[in-house]
Amino acid sequence: MRALVYTPSLPRFFGARLLGKRFPKGLLPLALKEVPLSEREGFVRVRVRLSGVCGSDLALLYGKSPPSLSPFFSFPAVLGHEILGEVGGSLVAVNPLLACHDRGLPPCPMCQRGEEGLCQNLAEGPLAPGILGYNRDLPGGWGEWTLARPERLYPIPQGVPEERAVFAEPLAVVLRGLGKLRPWPEEVLVLGMGTLGLLAVRLLRALGYTGRLFAVAKYAHQAERAKAFGADQVFPSAKEALLERAKRYRYLLFEGHRGGYEAVVEASGSGKGFREALALAREGGRVLLLGAPGLEWADLSPFWFKEVALVGSYTYTREEFGQAVALLKELEGLEALVGGVFPLEAWREALAARGKALFRPGNVA
Structure with a gap:
């Protein structure tokens, strides 16, 4: 089958890390290849209909992933963990986790609690380390086929269009994260109006959140979408959001603030966004x-000086993934986040797309 394969390269890693998005896409360690699709006991073949480009995929390609995560991935691998597939003529969302049960191992303490996203055996057993999309033994969604256990397949509700259904996986991440803000605060600010940030705004309202909802959007089209999804007020920058709610203090060349927002959702996945989120949170x-900042410097004083609490969300439980799939029926408008649907051959254009880029392999209409 044809697939986009990521093969690590130290020269390209450092080049991409130094140059970022200016690094020539033709030199990224990604190539369209013919790869075998072997059978594996307990797994079924899933024809890939659509697969999303995630911020974590871009972080990997551009050398921004924290090195401490590398033992829990295995390469070369077919990337893509946001997967809408087809089995027996029916559309399914693929849960990409490969926890103890998938690896043929007794459940670890976290899996016993149902927290498979926190599985302690992510790099153990007969399977290579990593989830689908970061695993050398099983192909991810940036190819024509993938393999998954039947219990990892969730039927898509009737009437949900494919370009909305492919958001099931990132929606599950956001759903889990927002659950950590309960009981709901009176106000929430979402920083970064990419896919995760806009999903957070839309999902908060869908879950019945009635408090004040603020957003920070870099671009006008993101601001318009945030308002359409339920934001009460949108700021063009974190600085303007901070000045709206906090008092500024200066001493010599230094600046500090008191005040801010009760809860801040950092969805940009950048070190800058993390620093801004800490500054925006009130005492x-x-x-x-929700994003995944890597090796970036940050002033940690807000944790003790303002007693700001920090929580994160990376994956989900089976129940949270199922809930996300069920919510797709009522989340009309998510498909508007799609910035383009690309064949595998056009991967360079897909990585440069504005909005959510999707791959549609050549074996489907």
């Missing part, structure tokens, strides 16, 4: 990391 407030 005793909470910061939720």
Whole structure:
């Protein structure tokens, strides 16, 4: 089958890390190849209909992933963990986790609690380390086929269009993260109006959140979408959001603030966004990391000086994934986040797309 394969390269890693998005896409360690699709006991073949490009995929390609995560991935691998597939003519969302049960191991303490996203055996057993999309033994969604256990397949509700259904996986991440803000605060600010940030705004309202909802959007089209999804007020920058709610103090060349927002959702996945989120949280407030900042410097004083609490969300339980799939029926408008649907051959254009980029392999109409 044809697939986009990521093969690590130290020269390209450091080049991409130094140059970022200016690094020539033709030199990224990604290539369209013919790869075998072997059978594996207990797994079924899933024809890939659509697969999303995630911020964590871009972080990997551009050398921004924290090195401490590398033992829990295995390469070369077919990337893509946001997967809408087809089995027996029916559309399914693929839960990409490969926890103890998938690895043929007795359940670890976290899996016993149902917290498979926190599985302690992510790098153990007969399977290579990593979930689908970061696993050398099982292909991810940036190819024509993938393999998954039947219990990892969730039927898509009738009437949900494919370009909305493919958001099941990131929606599950956001759903889990927002659950960590309960009981709901009176106000929430979402920082970064990419896919995760806009999903957070839309999902908060869908879950019945009635408090004040603020957003920070870099671009006008993101601001319009945030308002359409339920934001009460949208700021063009974190600085303007901070000046709206906090008092500024200066001493010599240094600046500090008191005040801010009760809860801040950091969804940009950048070190800058993390630093801004800590500054935007008021005294005793909470910061939720939905994005995945890597090796970036940050002033940690808000944790003790303002007693800001930090929580994160990376994956989900089976129940949370199922709940996300069920919510797709009522989340009309998510498909508007799609910035383009690309064949595998056009991967360079997909990585440069504005909005959510999706791959549609050539074996489907």
